[in-house]
Amino acid sequence: MSQSPILEIRGLTKRFPGVLANDAVDLTLNKGEIIALLGENGAGKTTLMNMLYGLYQPDEGEILFNGSPLVMDSPNDAIAAGIGMVHQHFMLIPVMTVTENIMLGVEQTRGPLPGLLGKYFGRIDRRSVAKEIKELSQKYNLSLNPDDYIKDLPVGIQQRAEIIKALYRGAEILILDEPTAVLTPQEAEELFTIMKRLTNQGVSIIFITHKLKEVLRIADRIAVLHRGRLVGTTSPAEADEAKLAEMMVGRQVILKVNKKPAKPQAPILQVTNLSVNDDRGQTSVNNTSLTVHAGEILGIAGVQGNGQRELIESITGLRLPTQGSISLNGHDITTLSPRPITEMGVAHIPEDREKHGFIHSYTIADNLVLNQYYQPPYAQGARLQFENIDKHAQKMVDAFDVRTPSIYTPTGTLSGGNKQKVIIARELSRPLKLLIANQPTRGVDVGSIEFIHNQIIAQRDEGVAVLLISAELDEILNLADRVAVMFDGQIIKTLPIAEATRERIGLLMAGSSD
Amino acid sequence: MNDNSLLQRIGRALLIPTLAIITSLIIGALIIIITAESPLIGLTKVGIGYWGIIDGALLSRNGIPNTLVATIPLILTGLAVAIPFHAGLFNIGAEGQFMMGALIGTLVGIYVPLPVGIHPLAVLLFGFIGGALWGLIPGLLRAYMGAHEVINTIMLNFIAIAIVNYAVRQPFKAENTSSVQTLPIQESAELFRLVGRLHVGIFVALILVALCYFFLFRTTWGFALRTTGHNPDAAHYAGINPKHQFVISMTLAGGLAGVAGVMEVQGLNHTLTESFNAGYGFDAIAVSLLALNNPIAIIPAAFIFAILRIGGDFLQIRANLSVHIVSILQALILLFVSAPMIIRYLYRLPKKAKKQDAPIARGWGG
Numbered sequence: 001m002s003q004s005p006i007l008e009i010r011g012l013t014k015r016f017p018g019v020l021a022n023d024a025v026d027l028t029l030n031k032g033e034i035i036a037l038l039g040e041n042g043a044g045k046t047t048l049m050n051m052l053y054g055l056y057q058p059d060e061g062e063i064l065f066n067g068s069p070l071v072m073d074s075p076n077d078a079i080a081a082g083i084g085m086v087h088q089h090f091m092l093i094p095v096m097t098v099t100e101n102i103m104l105g106v107e108q109t110r111g112p113l114p115g116l117l118g119k120y121f122g123r124i125d126r127r128s129v130a131k132e133i134k135e136l137s138q139k140y141n142l143s144l145n146p147d148d149y150i151k152d153l154p155v156g157i158q159q160r161a162e163i164i165k166a167l168y169r170g171a172e173i174l175i176l177d178e179p180t181a182v183l184t185p186q187e188a189e190e191l192f193t194i195m196k197r198l199t200n201q202g203v204s205i206i207f208i209t210h211k212l213k214e215v216l217r218i219a220d221r222i223a224v225l226h227r228g229r230l231v232g233t234t235s236p237a238e239a240d241e242a243k244l245a246e247m248m249v250g251r252q253v254i255l256k257v258n259k260k261p262a263k264p265q266a267p268i269l270q271v272t273n274l275s276v277n278d279d280r281g282q283t284s285v286n287n288t289s290l291t292v293h294a295g296e297i298l299g300i301a302g303v304q305g306n307g308q309r310e311l312i313e314s315i316t317g318l319r320l321p322t323q324g325s326i327s328l329n330g331h332d333i334t335t336l337s338p339r340p341i342t343e344m345g346v347a348h349i350p351e352d353r354e355k356h357g358f359i360h361s362y363t364i365a366d367n368l369v370l371n372q373y374y375q376p377p378y379a380q381g382a383r384l385q386f387e388n389i390d391k392h393a394q395k396m397v398d399a400f401d402v403r404t405p406s407i408y409t410p411t412g413t414l415s416g417g418n419k420q421k422v423i424i425a426r427e428l429s430r431p432l433k434l435l436i437a438n439q440p441t442r443g444v445d446v447g448s449i450e451f452i453h454n455q456i457i458a459q460r461d462e463g464v465a466v467l468l469i470s471a472e473l474d475e476i477l478n479l480a481d482r483v484a485v486m487f488d489g490q491i492i493k494t495l496p497i498a499e500a501t502r503e504r505i506g507l508l509m510a511g512s513s514d
Numbered sequence: 515m516n517d518n519s520l521l522q523r524i525g526r527a528l529l530i531p532t533l534a535i536i537t538s539l540i541i542g543a544l545i546i547i548i549t550a551e552s553p554l555i556g557l558t559k560v561g562i563g564y565w566g567i568i569d570g571a572l573l574s575r576n577g578i579p580n581t582l583v584a585t586i587p588l589i590l591t592g593l594a595v596a597i598p599f600h601a602g603l604f605n606i607g608a609e610g611q612f613m614m615g616a617l618i619g620t621l622v623g624i625y626v627p628l629p630v631g632i633h634p635l636a637v638l639l640f641g642f643i644g645g646a647l648w649g650l651i652p653g654l655l656r657a658y659m660g661a662h663e664v665i666n667t668i669m670l671n672f673i674a675i676a677i678v679n680y681a682v683r684q685p686f687k688a689e690n691t692s693s694v695q696t697l698p699i700q701e702s703a704e705l706f707r708l709v710g711r712l713h714v715g716i717f718v719a720l721i722l723v724a725l726c727y728f729f730l731f732r733t734t735w736g737f738a739l740r741t742t743g744h745n746p747d748a749a750h751y752a753g754i755n756p757k758h759q760f761v762i763s764m765t766l767a768g769g770l771a772g773v774a775g776v777m778e779v780q781g782l783n784h785t786l787t788e789s790f791n792a793g794y795g796f797d798a799i800a801v802s803l804l805a806l807n808n809p810i811a812i813i814p815a816a817f818i819f820a821i822l823r824i825g826g827d828f829l830q831i832r833a834n835l836s837v838h839i840v841s842i843l844q845a846l847i848l849l850f851v852s853a854p855m856i857i858r859y860l861y862r863l864p865k866k867a868k869k870q871d872a873p874i875a876r877g878w879g880g
Contacts, residue, residue, distance in 0.1 A: 316751075318750060318751065337753070337755065338750065338751060338752070338753045339753030339754075342753050348751070350751060355745070355747050355748065356747050356748050356750075356751040357748065357751075358748060359741055359744045359745050359748055360744070360745070361744060362741075362744065366737075370741070370748070370752040371751075371752040371753050373734055373737050373738075374734040374737075374738075379734045382733045382734050382735055383732060383733060383734075384732055384733060384734060384737060
């Protein structure tokens, strides 16, 4: 690996009203290097990358590219300079082929017309672009068929198309924003191989992630951001998970959860032969069954989009199943709406907290009674009792350590971790039979993760049945007493935690039979 | 409890609407000057015309009573726009709901004999019911068929106008007069007058404002409705059925517009005529926006639009200007209120901290 810096960031500062998002950040990226950028939510990773990609302009400091200053007004300037970005959510059009997606915006044309006329009125030249894509994929050893439609490709391959798209536009630096969030462990492994190959060919990579294991596995150097400042640069040889977590949070964090063995009792939730359609009317949950007992945590592992969302929505009354039954404590709840299900003692920490979890402009106090506002003591008849709502809010904010200036603060202005604490406080503050925790720590900082995990285990120990869904295999392996693997709409295997190894679950998640 | 006093908050809320009105008057003046024979004449016309608005609507004899009479339907139709807005719906149908309320209520006033104390209330009630039915239809269509309320309320406006025109020409036409109108309502159903043309309907309007405010911000029903408006997905998750909220808010809105309609008959002409609709239902959209959909703020907003309505005639007559100048003023006020960035830029006001997802009437199929 050569040591000439291809990119140098010097004293980069970005202020937003009331927030110092980046505070004099210095960072160098050498040619052919993978640098991992690590930090909690709100640490300033995204701001930094947006400045590198021309979406924001820095207030202070400069970016040097191959030694000369780079001023960017838009992503077009970044692309022209040779910086490519692969977003967490792919920017691909499903009904177009790989070739068409890659040439989108930089279409090549052919025909008799000269110059600009030819550019705008010529025929689109798919063939030569497809040839270039083939050459690129051979050069970097990324197998990809230019004529496939994006919609027919697995997520891992779609990501390859995104990478080739950046390379096709001449990227020498690739920014990968949480690239493994949507991949199975095996697909992530393949991505790492690809990343190594790219760096061997001279491409430099900035890799943004939350996952400490991956950072240690793949990065050449690790840069940690905390509250907008670069708190340190280290390397996998010098650091371990605990040390990285400490750098991120600024204090020691216990990563392994301490819990007593489960004492499962009677079954609480019984799902029998359930089928559910997704929004497009396609079968998403396909004739599957599961049972959760009081006092145990059943973890559902699986790549996102294998029916988890529809399964949870049908249990919580948000979506009507097409077949099968759901019973809670012996009562049939298959066709009930969310309110009676909630009243029967079901708590639901929703997967998409911004969409389902709370109302942005409502105060914390209002959001804390979002599904109980009509019950005493929060209401008397139809009249809301603000005194009691406020008292409840003060109690919850203290008990769940929600960091907020006041209980009247609009919830949308809180950080991700604190928003999640508001939801968890609301859901856990009443007598429960079943707790459904769907991605309970997504986008939450390491310190809050610890707190949330302890809360979930405390519920289990009090005899609540817990259904945990998470895209983080580590979270499942840490918390669950039994692990169910969901693939293609079905629970294909349920294992006691003792038999659930990372490799075995990973293979099951990819659909291979045990 | 809050770091901002109530007065400060009210001051901040009034800032943009006030500046919007001032800016509109300045631009309106420029238009008058540009289109006049000479700048000097134009300037004189601005002076005479604007003074005419104030004099005619506020200072002249019967000025204030007339302006208040026009304020009544603007308040109620304004509420009819504001309440669905809190549930995330855009009610363009106040005009049609106003017409249907007037028709049903008037029929009860003409043909159902009741004692003096009860008759006006019964007419008001049926005015409410007539309008409510006309709001219920688009509410149901939106909730259960997914048909967009903007399209449906606009179409129902035309249908309501056609129904009223038919009713006053054919089945309910008064025999003994040459003009196209119904019989007068019975005297027992009339609303009595206070000063000039001003009738007790003003109190009905104010009471309904208070009830709407209480309903929206102090009851569990209002909580459910506003939650739906802010985020229907989160409302559904929290056990609120957004469909019910769509239907309830539209029905309630229709009822309020219906009361506005029937009180125009009860308090003013006492008959329903062919040219009954005066466009209150459309000004209502502007009133509600100017008030930022706050029921209390609808009172001054409606008053301002009533001043423009009543004073517009004086502007036209005294300064020999087109009455369309008033339409331009109204449109400019609306523009500046709905695009506050322009005002903030013009007056170099600091940018507002990003306010997240205020209830928005959603786009097609949203």
